[in-house]
Amino acid sequence: MALNWPEATQRRLRAFAETRDWVRYHDPRSLLLALVGEVGELAELYQWQTDEPPDQARVQDEIADVLIYALRFAEVAGVDVAAAVAEKIDRNEQRFPALPLEEGQ
Amino acid sequence: MALNWPEATQRRLRAFAETRDWVRYHDPRSLLLALVGEVGELAELYQWQTDEPPDQARVQDEIADVLIYALRFAEVAGVDVAAAVAEKIDRNEQRFPALPLEEGQ
């Protein structure tokens, strides 16, 4: 069966860690602190309100790092990302009802 | 053309926001602060080292929230998540060479 994108990416990240003997560093708390570091780097790009937007290549780079550690964390924590996200959106749709469509729509 | 998982999830998140008139709140800095809040909730589950692991349903819930805000942020910031993650892993593979295979492998 085909892997979904989070699973396929996690497989690639796991192979990356295995072939560098880094799996032993990838416990949940360590990956969580790494995720915090990457969110911090993203925050640094947006911290001051200026007329110019942050450099797009750097934004792309930091959001990739955030996703990478979030996916690696999820695997080590035993969370099925695609299922978890779908279930959470389902629940939010129940919890926060959509606005009624206006007449004529 | 088929959407990849980040795109399909972002489409669902955008529709969710649109049907609740929440798109106006979804600027990059607001979504980034929301992401920080969710990373904080995940950190609270792991902050003390105890004999028991954190509740798996809560871990799943918080990692889903982290992914949801990271994906929504990426869309608003104009980042193609699947491409960004693939490029970053490519770059890391170049930057950190794999260990040599041991003899006999």
Place this chain on the structure above:
Amino acid sequence: MALNWPEATQRRLRAFAETRDWVRYHDPRSLLLALVGEVGELAELYQWQTDEPPDQARVQDEIADVLIYALRFAEVAGVDVAAAVAEKIDRNEQRFPALPLEEGQ
């Protein structure tokens, strides 16, 4: 010799932990994750831009928690807070020169 405020507060926090047998949980990584949790709670108060400011009692409560974990972390990490902050401001004053006073000032 009189303790400065960070030292006096750290002494109170240490006594608080000791009399509850919590010192064993206060390693740097655990306190850092707790700090991340509190910064996340502060971020949740500011994440959406609305017409009303966040509730002042909650802001005060969360900033207190941020300070408490930062001070407790600093003690466990062996950092003299008052000296560290003074040295950092000194350095920033050298690094970023002040604007010239305008004529007539």
Place this chain on the structure above:
Amino acid sequence: MALNWPEATQRRLRAFAETRDWVRYHDPRSLLLALVGEVGELAELYQWQTDEPPDQARVQDEIADVLIYALRFAEVAGVDVAAAVAEKIDRNEQRFPALPLEEGQ
């Protein structure tokens, strides 16, 4: 009346910002994102569990930055830091009773 340490430090930070014309950048959300960036830098020092502790000068530097932005944020948000911290510890002392002293102590 003498200023307490948080007030005296905040006065110095405010003068630093004023003499560089940076006060206009110091709204609560911007300072909060800056705080997130500094917490992220601290997390990067502790993210992997290794045999060696992180470099003490860097730890001192990052904890100073965390304190600086927390204090500056508190001032802009109108929070009296010394009072907020004292009240929060008072409340925690009520909320979490101390262990009974063992016999003979």
